[in-house]
Amino acid sequence: MSVSHSAQNVAAGREQSPHTSMFLRMLVRAALLRRGRALAALVAMVVAAAVATAMLNLYVDVQAKLRREFRNYGANIILVGRDGSSLPADSLRHMESVLAGRGVVAPFALAVARTSDGQPVVVAGTDFDRVRQLDRWWSVSNWPSAAPASRAETAREIGHPALVGVRALSVVSPTNQPFDLSFQGHTIHLTPAGTVQTGAAEDSRVYLSLVDFVSWTGVQPSTVEVAATGSPEDLTAIMNQLKQAIPAADVRPVRQIVEGEARVLGKTRATLLAATALIILTAALCVLSTLMGWVFDRRRDFAIMKALGASDRLLNGFFAAEAAALGASGAVIGFILGIGIAAWIGRVNFHAPVVPRFSVLPFVVAGSIIVTLLSAVLPIWLLRRVQPAVILRGE
């Protein structure tokens, strides 16, 4: 951009431009004439606002994202019938209405049965579809189908499908053949549909569908596991509601999961906060240094305006308006970009986009304007006592 060229531009512009207010014209001209510097300042502003938006968005959203990861640990609340008694038949329905979609519940009924050669084995009745959602770490070779067709006839021949723990399998059915279990004189014919391996107590158990279990033993579920989503406060509220809805049950948190989750989330959040603070500080300083350089560079404009009789108020107003316009437009463009970055990080890392939070926008805009105002007003304040003549002479 050569001088003569821009001078021609100015001249041409002056002839064509309508008589709009001088103030506006100065603002627009200032940005247009020094396109390079103005663009650099705007880019710095946009990047700073984008990074700040992305970080703030992530900071708010990561909690929820990580909480979802922690729900893979399974239940965080357990309901047990008082003194080993069964829970009322409608408790599952009550619990679902309390949770209202904020979690998964799975009922368990337990009994000790005996194999044909008299060995004791723990048998559990449950809802396989629910367990599959709740206990995702179960390594299952094949889930029994939830609704076997024409049960009565086929069951008598091939047996009811059962999910057998890997250690229990060697006791009840070493050859993977259908087997019998008896409970208080009642016998059930089962066929191993698949095996389950967890490394814990489940490995020594045999799992049946709840319907088969209840019709065989007559024992109703005594334990319900609940994986509820939400903050610790939500969890406490859910537990209180569950206690009221089902007075016959003991409601307990699974402390190891709840406490571990709180610790890890707290530390991650604190690290994120520290990183956010550092990044926003760096970005703000970047804007500050770029803008201050730009304004400082224009001390000749400043001197000419002053020499032509502009008041301090007008000067401050002019530079402030310019800075605010730059800050606001940079912030809005940066906000859009930042939401994109946050969504990308969400997709790459959590396989789910981060929901844009428009509540962050006012903070980003306000922060940007404050930083730009500061970087515009600071050089003016430094120059305010300098005689215009000194600046114009280039000293």
Add this chain to the structure above:
Amino acid sequence: MFARLVYESFRRQKRRKLLAGAAITLGVTVATAMIAVATDIGDKINRELRTIGANLLITPQEDTLDVEIGGVNLKPPSDGAFLNEADLPKIKSTFWHNNITGFAPMLPVSVTLQQDGSTENLTLLGTYFAKQISFGKEEFTTGVRSTHPWWKVSGAWPSDTDNDNGRSRDVLLGERLAARLSAKPGDGITISGRQLHVSGILSTGGGEDDQIVAPIALAQEIIGRPGAVRRVYVSALTKPEDALARRDPRSMSGPVYDRWYCSPYPQSIAFQLQEAIPHSHAEQIRQVAQNEGAVLTRIEGLIFLITLAALLASALAVSAAMATAIFERRAEVGLMKALGAGRLAVASVFFAEATLLALIGGLVGFAAGGLLARQIGRSIFDSQISIPPVLLPVILSIAVIVTFAGSAIAIRQAVRLDPVFALRGEL
């Protein structure tokens, strides 16, 4: 002349150099601190995840089925196989012994509680609380207090050493059991003919709330099997599982097997535990081990991406500061060119200055970043985050490159400038 130009520029333009230097220092500080935090976060979060409990379980190889409902063991106490307590210190002989943060043996036995003439059947769980163990020259403390950090005791934890000097021995009572017996810390109870002293009330939120928890020696004495252990919970720092981890070690070729064996996967640590302890079977507790990997990967990935953002922001800050610094010195460039300096000469003066600034700023920033990382480590994780010194050359070269890149555009414009305009102060 060249050296003098650079030297004088630093001597006479202290304010400008200070500003640019401060920007570089700040940028490098943030970058160093974030890189240090990112490289260490995996280990730190891994340790925090250990609060969820043990991730490996060792059981006897030839064991009968567990018959346990709601924490009540229905299996006859003498039934099944046991591990030998004397073998346990060998856990520290495995390749990954430094990754094993603790272990706790368990021995549940059935006991009868005599109270007011009535008797009641209960489970007594023998374990380590915080037992001093030595393996070779190594001394370490392990037990449920490190592997089960969510166990809370009101009162005092019993001691593991057998203080059989006439005093009755210390045990913990589960919360619900204590409420049922209305027992308090300091009370005495009679279990299977032994006088015991309740040192504290244990609250776990699990089956232990209905049990008595005692030093393992007491449980062994009750069933008359010294050294018997039913199972051992091991808490280990592991690496998230990948395709290699899931392969069967028996199907691997030599080098692949070595790589598998020497990676801290839950599977390979379990395999090594099995080798170390005779007649044992070790397995990952999938609920803990599997999810740990997922959570860890997510958090590490997040911090990695954020570190990238921090590096970008600091690179930008440095570039912006350098560009501004050079823009301000156009008159100088004009003078140099008017005196006959070529483009190369002008550019090399600026680049030399930039390099010098980058090196000084980089060194100071590296030190400051180290301090910042330490502060973050101490205040968030209560432990050190140290910076590997290898990072210094890397950080310094990044600082020089970024400073160069930031200056390049401004230097190019300055060099192309017509000296006449520059000297007249136009543009």
